[in-house]
Amino acid sequence: MMPPPFTVIGTPFSTFTRTYKGITFSQVRVVPYSDTAYEHQPFGFLPTLVIHELNGQKVDLKLRESQQMWEFVSFIGAYGFPALEKGVVKPCVAATNQGTLSDAKICCTIAPTIAQHHAFLNKIEMHMFPEGYIFGKKLSWADFFSTHFWWI
Template identity: 45%
Template sequence: MMSFTVIGTPFSTFTRTITLGLHYKRGKEGTLKLRESLAIVRYLDRVAPQPTLCISAGDGRALIEEQMWEFVSMVASHGFPAIEFGVVKPRMALTDEGKATDAEIRESINTGVNRSRRFLTIIEEAMSPEGYAFGEKLSWADFFLYPLLADLRAIPEGELLSERMLAWMESMDKLEAVKATTPGTLSAGARPS
């Protein structure tokens, strides 16, 4: 069994993506240094191909594997800034500061909420109507999206999550990898240090 060391805070959504994959693949520590999430997950798939977190043609809505990587890219490039920097982090900073009312906080993050709403609509349209992001097969798409939506669900703006997204999250919550990576996250009540 390959083993790995992850250097990052559990509060980080990208750190959680990597640790979700490692828990799923049962890896623990190593010496190679990679810094970017996409490079790390591609490496993990190469050195620990089973259980796979890639999709194949015919897995749910997927015609080709690149659809999963496109999904991952949209989450990292558009979802992360919209949800984390537009909603979650500003909400938490203002809440922790304790000076603004909920109405003032909502007004302050309204632009981020609107961007997040658009992102969620687009990403949900790319998902299979049930099951994981691409149907019955768990993939990197799920592990990239879950940390963002777990943070969103932990704050009042979690009301943006549709029934489909909430059902998907409930199925994700049952995974041992998700349970193992929950401590130290916003959904467990942690705050950035």
């Protein structure tokens, strides 16, 4: 007998987990923020639907709440970008335009903000996949948005 083409990673009593009614699936019963939840979703949220095969090819594609992508992008836009713009970009541009500070002095001035930015990026990167993508083994819109932010 063939295994079901889908697996749902989730808590059986969850309304969100039960939304897959009508398709044949196996279920991995887990609670949010467990090791298994993190294995299938970078922030440990549930549920995740794993599609094992597409067009006859094994893929193990993981579908997660699309809202998580928006939360990630919103997090970058709300916290990362403003800190970088106000604490690094604008002070550097202003000092360069005024010509009053040397490059070394500018670096000293923005050093605390750079340290905060590194800490922010380290937190973000802890939730990324080993391949360097935010939500899996392939690029998503969130990756492009974040890359734009990181290289400003």
